[in-house]
Amino acid sequence: MKSIYLKAGKAQDVFNELKKSLKGTLTLNNEEYNLAMESDFVKGNIEGIAFQEGMTYMQFDLVFSDDVMLSMESFKAPPILFAYCSEGALRHSFGVNGDKKSLKKYNSGVLKSTTSINSILYFEKNIPIKFSIIGVGTDTIANGQNNDLIKKLKNTFLNKKENYLDIRFQNFKIAEKIEEFNTINQTGIVRNLLKKGILQIILAMEIEQHTDSFTKISQAITCLTLKQIDEIKRISNFIINFPAEQFTIKFLAQKTGLSPNKLQEGFKLVHNRTVNDFITFMRIEKAEDLIRTSDLNISEIVYSIGFTSRSYFSKIFKQKYNCSPKDYKYNQNSVAKTA
Structure with missing residues (x-):
């Protein structure tokens, strides 16, 4: 030594x-x-x-x-x-x-x-x-x-x-x-x-x-093994990279080798969110990025990230950013013009 x-x-x-x-x-x-x-x-x-x-x-x-x-x-x-x-x-x-x-x-x-x-x-x-x-x-x-x-x-x-x-x-x-x-x-x-x-x-x-x-x-954490936590992190990155996919609990559970209950338990531990909440959260994050960096209109963004309802998207976007997607895009464009 x-x-x-x-x-x-x-x-x-x-x-x-x-x-x-x-x-x-x-x-x-x-x-x-x-x-x-x-x-x-x-x-x-x-x-x-x-x-x-x-x-x-x-x-x-x-x-x-x-x-x-x-x-x-x-x-x-x-x-x-x-x-x-x-x-x-x-x-x-x-x-x-x-x-x-x-x-x-x-x-x-x-x-x-x-x-x-x-x-x-x-x-x-x-x-x-x-x-x-x-x-x-x-x-x-x-x-x-x-x-x-x-x-x-x-x-x-x-x-x-x-x-x-x-x-x-x-x-x-x-x-x-x-x-x-x-x-x-x-x-x-x-x-x-x-x-x-x-x-x-x-x-x-x-x-x-x-x-x-x-x-x-x-x-409560001790009921998950390190391997199971690694699987949660791996599938989380998969969701982050492909937010538009129509994921189901069954599909994600099979992909990780975890039971649906263990999958939910793992997401609550690692992300403090349920699986569906995490998917929605990552889609909203992706939408915000597209509003700032792309020329897509709001409808195009909604469907490109896996949402099927523009009204639902607008509702949860406003909950996170305190304004509608349309107003958010307008404000971003205004800032860009004055920069």
Whole structure:
């Protein structure tokens, strides 16, 4: 097993340490770090960005050719860390002699440690791993006394016992936000503002989900296997790519190998919607995109996305966008003319 020691520090220091240990190519663009690695020992990328408010985001997408133990030096004021695993698995312990807990695919974890003990991450060789970490500084000087979100995070998580690691099933709403964060196409200050806003939403969702009501939801999740969740995600992407198809519950259940009840259960878990509600939602999303980007009239759009009733389409479109499709198209055209 190869051991790597990572000193505590700011984002720049951390990435420089990683570059030194992993022998990668480090670039900095618009305050975003990217460490690309292509060696016999490790392949992949580590990306990250830090904000003045004490928030840091890092994404790891890599595979090691040897077992690895990564020891992270403790901070004077240890941050609250939120971890999300989307592929593979890793283990964590407080110190080399501490109990090891696994963070697996579709798991998330909340971690807070003391100032006197390192956090250790363990990676298995030849196993691709993809996970994200959001760090929130607990130093009041660094993130300001007037940040209500930081205060709520501290009140929620800093009252835990000294070394605290809570691993549970991933909240898929948060997973969608992370995906949204990672696929932002804008550049410059707009990109940074969007990323900062999404991180703040994720942290607010973390506060909300660590309640008794979310615990009940978590208990219900365990009746679905990882394979079944993968099937739900796969068929969801199929619906997104072909929204005009006249899908039936029977067809989708057969395509996933799930029973109709399991299919509905999975959609409620992953999307917080029934199957039919999800299909309708994606059609409306597609319609909005076509109104903005195509020359099709409203009737053509209605039938191109699988609706058979223009009045029904107009009703549910107005529920989502607070205006009729016709008015929405007119407003979009007006904006385009004045741009």
